[in-house]
Amino acid sequence: MILEPGYENDKVGKFDDISGIAPLQTVLFDIDGTLCHSESLHYLALKELLPTIGFNNGIPFTKEFYVKNFSGKHNSEIEVSLFSKDHDDAFKLKFGDDLFEIFKRLAVEQLEPVKGLNKMCEWIKKRGYKRAAVTNCPRKNAEFILKTLGLTDFFDVLVIGNECENPKPFPDPYLKALQLLGESAAHAFVFEDSVCGIKSGVAAGMPVIGLTTSNKDQKSLLEAKPAFLIKDYEDPKLWTALEQLDNLA
Structure with missing residues (x-):
C-alpha cells in the first residue's frame, strides 16, 4: 500500500491531543454511532431478523454481544459470525436486503443525530474545512443515513470500506478519503465511536x-x-481542543 502524505509511523498511537495538526484543514467522520445514534437501530434490526434464520438457536443476543462482535465491523467480518457454509450468496443477499428494510423502518421514526452535531458541522463549514464520511457500512445504508440526517451535501466525499483494498480497522478507507480530498493526514483529525474505527484512523496517521x-x-x-474521548459534540473537552486549534491557526 502507498501511504498518503502526512502518514508518519513514529506518530501512530502517540496523539495525546489534536494541537499538533495545526493548521487544521480536514475533518473526517465515521457514520454509525458518530453522526447519529444508529447502532441501537442496527442492533434492534438484527435482533428482529436473526431468530428467523436460527442464529444462536433463536435465543436473542444482548447489546453487549452486538457491540463486541458487530459494531463498526465490515460486513465480511460480520458474515463469519452470522452464516454457516450452508448459506449461499443468494441467502446472504436476501438477508442483507431484509435487514436494511427493517433498519429503514426503524430509522424513519427513531434516527437521531448525536447531540451537538449541527453545532459541530456549522463550526466546520464556517472555517471552510474539507470533510468526508468514512464508513464500513454498505453504500446504500450510508447514503440513506446521510439523506435522513440532511447531511448529503455537507460531505465532500463518502468512502465505503468494502470499496477499498481493505476496510477498517486497516487505514485504507481514511487514506482514500484524504487522497480524494487532496489533503494530508498531518492537518486532519477523525471522529469515531468504535474500537475498529479508532484503530483505522490512528493507523492512517x-x-x-x-x-x-x-x-x-x-x-x-x-x-x-x-487522542481523547468525548460524550458528544457538546462535550467541553472537545471545544477546549477546538479553541486551541483556532488560536494556533
Missing part, C-alpha cells in the same frame, strides 16, 4: 477523537489509542 455514544466500555476504546 491521524489523531482520533473517540465518542462513547455506542460503546460504553471506555477501557476498550482507550486501548485503541484515541
